[in-house]
Amino acid sequence: MFKRNKSILCLLIAILMMVSASTSAMAASPHETRYNNTVLASSVASISENGLLTVDNQFLGIRGKTTKGEITTYIDKRILGLFWTRVDIGQPNNQWRDVVYDYIYNGTHTFQLSSHGTYRITVTYVISGSGGEADTITQTITKTY
Numbered sequence: 001m002f003k004r005n006k007s008i009l010c011l012l013i014a015i016l017m018m019v020s021a022s023t024s025a026m027a028a029s030p031h032e033t034r035y036n037n038t039v040l041a042s043s044v045a046s047i048s049e050n051g052l053l054t055v056d057n058q059f060l061g062i063r064g065k066t067t068k069g070e071i072t073t074y075i076d077k078r079i080l081g082l083f084w085t086r087v088d089i090g091q092p093n094n095q096w097r098d099v100v101y102d103y104i105y106n107g108t109h110t111f112q113l114s115s116h117g118t119y120r121i122t123v124t125y126v127i128s129g130s131g132g133e134a135d136t137i138t139q140t141i142t143k144t145y
Helices: 002-027
Strands: 038-047 051-060 066-079 083-086 096-100 105-114 118-129 131-142
Touching: 038 118, 038 131, 051 066, 051 118, 051 131, 066 105, 096 105
Parallel strands: none
Antiparallel strands: 038 051, 051 105, 066 083, 066 096, 066 118, 118 131
16 A cells, blocks of 8 residues: 555656646746737738738737837848848838837838849837836848749
8 A cells, every 4th residue: 555655646746846847947938028018019021913012010018008119110132142231111211110109009011112032021119118128029021022
């Protein structure tokens, strides 16, 4: 009887150790980033058959905590298969810069591409608020036209 109880106890301890190890590994997962003022930031880009590039940006902050969002979007084109060069979109510094004083944002930018190639769209979100240091989130999307 003692041997059986000892085996059960060892099995329970082993299960407990595995559960606690996996729980701490999940908490330290690099894929689950915690932000001070942001719940999510997301960018999606598409290019139509006619070369119209559309970039949809959105962020969701925390009501009562997030006070400002600065979203900077720019386009690069791959040259000679090796280098990236900034596309002239007719805006200051060839980038769109959106500033909102709210905890939620949804915005779209469009640009007519003049030639075929590989394009890289970079979006940087800087989300400020009372939750602590501003969150800086950068997303990069590559599309071919």
